[in-house]
Amino acid sequence: MGKILVTGATGNVGRHVASQLAEAGLDVRALTRDPGRATLPVQTVRGDLTAPESLEPALRDVESVFLLWPSFTADGADEAITAIAKHARRVVLLSAHGADDPGSHYHEVERLVRRSGLGWTFLRPGGFAVNTLGWADQVRRGVVRWPYGQAARSLIHEKDIAAVAVHVLTSAGHNGAAYVLTGPERLTQAEQVRVIGEVVGREVRWEEQPPEEARELLTAIWGAPEFVESALRTWESFVTAPEVVTDTVERLLGRPALTFRQWAADHAAAFSAPSSQPSS
Known part of the structure; x- marks a missing residue:
């Protein structure tokens, strides 16, 4: 099996992909903007998907790529995918369950991959369990104030996404597949908070937040109003x-x-340790 390049290799999913591939004894290279700060058990090369001219060293001798597009828009994705297609034979793209929506940047990135000439597999996870780490400060205070407590999610562990990516990268029969990935059960957001409290041994109460208040808060944090609107919807x-x-x-x-x-x-x-950030 040829060399595998892992992009997004210091992120929630990519670091597990790189580690699991390394544990399997495979030839792995990780792409990161700052190799000096990466703590990965694989060769690490400097590069940035939004700067395609920087990708040549990372792509040398690469057969397969685990691709995580690092932006809320598809701007620049065409150039990056073209650069990948000059070297690699196949891509496993971490997309999203909503990629069928023509208004989604995931939809556009998938379209670019399809027309690139690369063999491809799309992983389309639903909600990431790791996103609930955003509640950590509130969990420590005993009250999580957030909108839509009765929204029922089938959140997936990032290790499962990575394990599927590794399986697809290292086995045959997945070309042209788009896999929708979820956790094994549904829990409302309020139930998720209760479970976290039970695990860490702390009573944590849900407090419903008006969507208007959440919109203002999340726009200040994320800086992408259209993404905030999509999340709230x-x-x-x-x-x-x-x-x-x-x-x-x-x-x-x-x-x-x-x-x-x-x-x-x-x-x-992460939910038990004192916060290193001032409470908002």
């Missing part, structure tokens, strides 16, 4: 139409997907 929709649950992880890996409680146990320290 999505959470609202899950109140009446809960997020889908698939068995894709189990079918591909031969074991059940990890539960949200398992995810919370893996990250208990």
Whole structure:
């Protein structure tokens, strides 16, 4: 098997992809903007997907690429994918469940990959369990104030996304597939908070936040009003139409997907340790 390049290699999913590939004894290279700060068990090369001219050293002798596009827009993706297609033969793209929406940047990145001439597989996870780390300060204070407490999600552990990516990168039969990945169960956001509290041994109460207040707060944090609007619409929709649950992880890996409680146990320290940031 040829060399595999992992982009987004210091992120929540990419670091697990790189580590799992290395543990399997495969030839792996990681792309990162700052190799000096990366702590990965693989060769690490400087490069930036938004600067395609920087990718040549990372792509040398590469056969397959785990691709995570690092932006909320598809600007520059065409040039990056063209650069990848000059070297690699196939791409496993970390996309999203909403990629069928023509207004989504995931939709556009998928379109560019399809027309690139590369063999491709799309991973389309739903909600990431790791995003609930955004509640960590509030969990420590005992109250999580957030909108749409009754939105039911099937959050997926980032280790499962990585495990599927590794499976697809190292086995045949996945060319042209688009896999929707979820956790094994649905929990409302309020139930997620309760589970985190049970795992860390702290009573944590849910407090419903008006969407207007959340919109202002999230726009200040994320700086992308259109992304905030999309997130709020999505959470609202899950109140009446809960997020889908698939068995894709189990079918591909031969074991059940990890539960949200398992995810919370893996990250208990993040909810228990004192915050290094001032409370807002």
